[in-house]
Amino acid sequence: MNRIAFITGATSGFGRACAHRFAEAGWSLVLTGRREERLNELREALQDRVPVHTAVLDVRDADEVKAVIDALPEAFAAVTCLVNNAGLALAPQPAQRVSLDDWHTMIDTNVSGLVNVTHALLPTLIDQGAGSSIINVGSVAADAPYPGNHVYGATKAFVRQFSYNLRCDLLGTGVRVTDIAPGLAETEFTLVRTGGDRGAHDTLYGDTTPLGAEDVAEQIFHVATLPAHVNINRLEVMPVRQAWGPFAIDRD
Ligand SMILES: NC(=O)C1=CN([C@@H]2O[C@H](COP(=O)(O)OP(=O)(O)OC[C@H]3O[C@@H](n4cnc5c(N)ncnc54)[C@H](OP(=O)(O)O)[C@@H]3O)[C@@H](O)[C@H]2O)C=CC1
Numbered sequence: 001m002n003r004i005a006f007i008t009g010a011t012s013g014f015g016r017a018c019a020h021r022f023a024e025a026g027w028s029l030v031l032t033g034r035r036e037e038r039l040n041e042l043r044e045a046l047q048d049r050v051p052v053h054t055a056v057l058d059v060r061d062a063d064e065v066k067a068v069i070d071a072l073p074e075a076f077a078a079v080t081c082l083v084n085n086a087g088l089a090l091a092p093q094p095a096q097r098v099s100l101d102d103w104h105t106m107i108d109t110n111v112s113g114l115v116n117v118t119h120a121l122l123p124t125l126i127d128q129g130a131g132s133s134i135i136n137v138g139s140v141a142a143d144a145p146y147p148g149n150h151v152y153g154a155t156k157a158f159v160r161q162f163s164y165n166l167r168c169d170l171l172g173t174g175v176r177v178t179d180i181a182p183g184l185a186e187t188e189f190t191l192v193r194t195g196g197d198r199g200a201h202d203t204l205y206g207d208t209t210p211l212g213a214e215d216v217a218e219q220i221f222h223v224a225t226l227p228a229h230v231n232i233n234r235l236e237v238m239p240v241r242q243a244w245g246p247f248a249i250d251r252d
């Protein structure tokens with residue numbers, strides 16, 4: 001089987017680390033994201049080792065998603081692994097203080113964006129059959145309610161259930177589906193969530209040992225390269241120094 005990975009959100013964090021990890025193993029890569037300069041840098045860094053195709057892509061735009069996939073050069077068209085990684089959290093304030101726009105942006109990116117790319121690539125993945133995979137980046141936030149998680153966690157609960165439901169429909173096609181659910185991981189995630197608050201980033205990841213982007217990429221790569229008859233339905237991965245909190249109680 002040709003090994004071609006299509007990675008969304010490859011310009012940073014887990015996506016970029018996946019590009020490096022899959023390249024290390026000789027996969028051909030389709031790398032997408034909105035920031036063209038970063039895509040160019042990544043292509044420069046990797047193209048001596050493996051074939052790399054980059055495309056500027058905002059996953060929220062279904063037409064753009066389809067156009068990018070329809071225009072894949074022949075050598076990259078037979079995608080065998082979709083890493084649905086593009087996503088973001090915004091507005092860590094309580095629900096009653098956040099803007100409706102921020103909620104919509106999370107839904108448009110984490111839910112509609114993931115669905116757009118999946119829908120456009122499903123026929124290709126089914127054509128590739130056994131051994132191909134869809135790896136959706138969910139989150140522990142899908143299951144753990146916490147203040148400020150509101151719509152973000154809800155979008156990741158969608159990712160989990162969509163992944164399970166896809167498994168049901170894809171039974172018999174050989175296409176595998178995984179929801180990978182990371183916990184605390186140091187990337188640009190918190191800078192995006194807080195609108196660029198470097199102090200919040202440093203406080204969250206300081207004095208502890210979060211996951212690195214490479215830790216998560218390693219798990220994604222592991223899932224993608226398991227024997228073709230093995231499907232990891234969900235893989236939750238946290239740093240050892242993270243666990244769940246107690247219930248909160250409002251008292252007089
Ligand atoms: N870091 C963490 O603690 C955790 C993160 N996650 C999830 O992991 C995924 C990756 O996040 P992470 O690497 O941490 O964060 P980063 O902010 O470092 O990376 C996010 C990536 O998503 C891309 N992206 C965002 N919006 C869009 C869009 N509309 N269209 C295309 N690409 C987009 C960004 O690219 P660009 O801006 O160039 O478009 C960027 O490459 C997300 O789905 C996130 O929810 C899950 C659990 C834990």
Ligand SMILES: O=CCS(=O)(=O)O
Pocket residue numbers: 138139140141182183184185
């Ligand atoms: O998805 C991100 C992990 S967390 O910020 O919700 O813990």
